[in-house]
Amino acid sequence: MPAEIYLNVAISGLLTGLVYGLMALGLSVIFGVVRVVNFAHGEMMTIAMYLAVALFASFKLDPLLMLLPIAGVLFLLGYAMQNWLITPFINRPEHAQFMLLIAVAIIMVNGLLIVFGPDAQNVQTSYSFDSFAIGPLIIDATKVYAGLAAIVVAAALFAFFKFSLTGKAIRACADNYTGALVVGLDVRRLYALTFGLGAACVGAAGAILVLIIDVTPPLGPAFTLLAFIIVIVGGLGSMPGALLGGVLIGVTEALAGLLFTPSAKSMFAFAILVLVLLFRPEGIMGKRAS
Amino acid sequence: MDRKPFTNSPRVTRRTFAAGTAATVSLMASPAILRAQGAGLKVGVLLPRSGAQAGIGQDCQRGVDVTAGILKQLGYPSLQIMNADTETNVEVARARAEKLISDGAQLLVGAFDSGQSTAIAQVAEQKGIPFVINIAAAPPITEQGYKFVFRNFATAPMILSDAFVNQKEVFEASGVAPKTVVFMHVNDTFGTAMQKGIGGLMPKFNMPYTIKETISYDPTARDLSVEVSKAKATGAEALMVVSRLNDAILITREMVKQRWSPMGVLSMGPGWYEDQYLKTLGKLADGPLSFVPWYDPNKKVSKLLEAALAKAHPGINLNTNQIYTFEALMVAADAYKRAGSADPKALADAIRKTNITDNVSTGPGIQFDAKGQNDKLKNAGIQNRAGKLVTVAPKGATNAKAEWPMKPYDKR
Numbered sequence: 208m209p210a211e212i213y214l215n216v217a218i219s220g221l222l223t224g225l226v227y228g229l230m231a232l233g234l235s236v237i238f239g240v241v242r243v244v245n246f247a248h249g250e251m252m253t254i255a256m257y258l259a260v261a262l263f264a265s266f267k268l269d270p271l272l273m274l275l276p277i278a279g280v281l282f283l284l285g286y287a288m289q290n291w292l293i294t295p296f297i298n299r300p301e302h303a304q305f306m307l308l309i310a311v312a313i314i315m316v317n318g319l320l321i322v323f324g325p326d327a328q329n330v331q332t333s334y335s336f337d338s339f340a341i342g343p344l345i346i347d348a349t350k351v352y353a354g355l356a357a358i359v360v361a362a363a364l365f366a367f368f369k370f371s372l373t374g375k376a377i378r379a380c381a382d383n384y385t386g387a388l389v390v391g392l393d394v395r396r397l398y399a400l401t402f403g404l405g406a407a408c409v410g411a412a413g414a415i416l417v418l419i420i421d422v423t424p425p426l427g428p429a430f431t432l433l434a435f436i437i438v439i440v441g442g443l444g445s446m447p448g449a450l451l452g453g454v455l456i457g458v459t460e461a462l463a464g465l466l467f468t469p470s471a472k473s474m475f476a477f478a479i480l481v482l483v484l485l486f487r488p489e490g491i492m493g494k495r496a497s
Numbered sequence: 498m499d500r501k502p503f504t505n506s507p508r509v510t511r512r513t514f515a516a517g518t519a520a521t522v523s524l525m526a527s528p529a530i531l532r533a534q535g536a537g538l539k540v541g542v543l544l545p546r547s548g549a550q551a552g553i554g555q556d557c558q559r560g561v562d563v564t565a566g567i568l569k570q571l572g573y574p575s576l577q578i579m580n581a582d583t584e585t586n587v588e589v590a591r592a593r594a595e596k597l598i599s600d601g602a603q604l605l606v607g608a609f610d611s612g613q614s615t616a617i618a619q620v621a622e623q624k625g626i627p628f629v630i631n632i633a634a635a636p637p638i639t640e641q642g643y644k645f646v647f648r649n650f651a652t653a654p655m656i657l658s659d660a661f662v663n664q665k666e667v668f669e670a671s672g673v674a675p676k677t678v679v680f681m682h683v684n685d686t687f688g689t690a691m692q693k694g695i696g697g698l699m700p701k702f703n704m705p706y707t708i709k710e711t712i713s714y715d716p717t718a719r720d721l722s723v724e725v726s727k728a729k730a731t732g733a734e735a736l737m738v739v740s741r742l743n744d745a746i747l748i749t750r751e752m753v754k755q756r757w758s759p760m761g762v763l764s765m766g767p768g769w770y771e772d773q774y775l776k777t778l779g780k781l782a783d784g785p786l787s788f789v790p791w792y793d794p795n796k797k798v799s800k801l802l803e804a805a806l807a808k809a810h811p812g813i814n815l816n817t818n819q820i821y822t823f824e825a826l827m828v829a830a831d832a833y834k835r836a837g838s839a840d841p842k843a844l845a846d847a848i849r850k851t852n853i854t855d856n857v858s859t860g861p862g863i864q865f866d867a868k869g870q871n872d873k874l875k876n877a878g879i880q881n882r883a884g885k886l887v888t889v890a891p892k893g894a895t896n897a898k899a900e901w902p903m904k905p906y907d908k909r
Binding site: 212220325327329331337338340345347349419423424425429465 | 547781
């Protein structure tokens with residue numbers, strides 16, 4: 208097999224992995240601060256994907272241009288969910304939080320089925336079938352745009368947490384909950400803001416991902432699982448870890464499909480998960496429990 | 498404030514409880530009996546209306562939608578349709594079949610997919626309820642010695658045998674044949690049965706090509722870029738494929754993006770001729786050849802079905818999904834008419850003696866052998882042309898000449 212095929216496939220996996228990483232970043236942010244595992248994460252992403260499909264079908268608006276408005280809608284959804292639905296469960300046992308978010312996920316899947324039906328839907332932009340030829344390499348143009356958009360969104364999120372006062376306050380809540388209360392931070396509002404940001408992140412990922420794959424309502428649970436694999440591999444609560452995990456899973460799946468059999472490529476993602484759990488349970492970039 | 502004591506409520510005795518239960522049971526049973534007498538045979542139709550095969554399941558449903566009017570015109574008794582969604586899931590298919598039977602279904606029809614149909618066949622046989630398969634090609638379904646399972650659809654070896662004959666006809670007519678192909682197939686029950694069948698049957702047909710590589714993929718795959726890269730890298734002259742609908746669209750998109758235009762696409766399954774494929778891909782949908790169970794456009798009932806579909810669903814091309822779903826219901830109505838009863842055993846005996854020559858599918862008609870298989874079905878070669886489907890093989894049943902090799906994607 209020609210060497211450029213390996214490079215082609217690895218680049219394709221890398222670009223898709225960046226979008227996966229952005230999606231998982233939302234999950235990591237929420238868990239890292241609020242300590243709630245969002246079991247409706249993939250379902251929230253399918254909502255964003257359907258918003259992109261609806262906007263494109265009605266007004267021919269490119270999902271990349273609609274990325275910010277869609278992220279905004281998901282932010283509001285996340286903020287409202289945390290503020291009114293999840294907050295009463297914050298101090299309840301984890302299984303109660305788990306059941307709540309599973310219920311929310313099921314409602315979302317069935318709601319999407321009622322509204323949009325079961326057919327796969329997609330967005331066909333003017334560049335949907337374009338590719339860049341660089342020497343012997345042929346790179347999917349859509350994946351290049353999607354990968355770049357994922358990098359920009361992730362960088363903006365990193366900058367927000369690093370440089371803004373609100374971002375620093377959220378990090379303070381994550382580091383020391385009691386300390387944050389003592390210094391007078393409005394933890395409830397900051398938690399809602401964090402959940403909103405995580406949801407906005409997954410909203411942006413959905414708007415980008417709809418350029419690469421078709422959306423159906425049952426896609427949600429599959430992506431929730433994928434997000435979990437990525438954040439566990441990268442390190443639960445670690446933002447750079449989520450991106451790294453996404454890229455690692457994307458490239459591994461792509462190369463495994465090429466070198467072994469494509470129908471077993473998901474198996475390799477799970478194999479990485481098992482190895483990480485065995486030898487580095489905190490994830491590649493996660494912090495060891497003291 | 499004191500609560501009202503419970504002792505004030507009427508006392509329930511064993512006698513009143515028994516009377517109430519009897520009344521409830523009789524109320525529940527009476528309408529069911531009346532319905533069964535008045536509304537014809539209760540037929541449970543199981544289709545993948547959601548999940549990965551939703552598009553095809555809904556296409557089959559269009560066949561269900563237009564059946565009642567045609568059966569009436571042909572003098573068959575009416576059917577009471579009970580719909581169920583298998584959710585493209587074998588276990589759900591099994592559970593839904595059990596539920597339909599417990600809800601009073603007297604005959605089952607479905608389920609497009611071999612895996613799901615296998616599960617339903619086991620339930621039908623266990624419960625003694627006739628099951629008429631509309632579409633499912635895995636051979637073992639009718640090799641189990643079942644007494645209540647019937648299939649009016651070609652098995653994988655039948656599809657492959659006719660496909661090889663029809664492909665050679667197309668190659669000879671155009672004077673161009675590929676020397677190598679790469680074979681991509683979905684790794685579900687149907688795809689695996691076809692893959693096994695190719696290994697056994699291809700040598701007998703002296704095909705002009707050899708298979709350079711076989712690539713299988715998951716039926717729920719969301720991205721087939723790796724698979725197509727691998728297929729392209731083999732350098733094969735043509736793509737041979739057994740797929741479903743969503744994956745057919747994904748493969749085509751990737752072929753265009755990866756700038757791979759083989760001599761042609763030779764499909765031996767669904768996907769490439771579906772309306773959703775044609776509408777989604779527009780001019781990029783033109784060219785693939787599908788070698789599949791099809792219909793004889795010259796038959797009277799075919800014209801009735803075409804007209805009914807055109808009226809109910811304008812712009813939808815008549816295809817395998819509607820044809821064989823309609824015929825499965827036709828078998829049910831015919832058996833009910835001859836049996837004169839909804840008794841499952843009488844229905845199964847009547848189905849076994851089916852002899853419908855006034856039908857839709859290619860071939861002499863609908864009859865079942867001792868295993869419950871219609872072994873007289875014939876397949877055709879069809880090609881997508883400007884959003885329409887034309888029949889290019891076998892000789893005598895064509896309405897167009899195949900465009901082979903197909904036009905490259907970058908020249909459209």
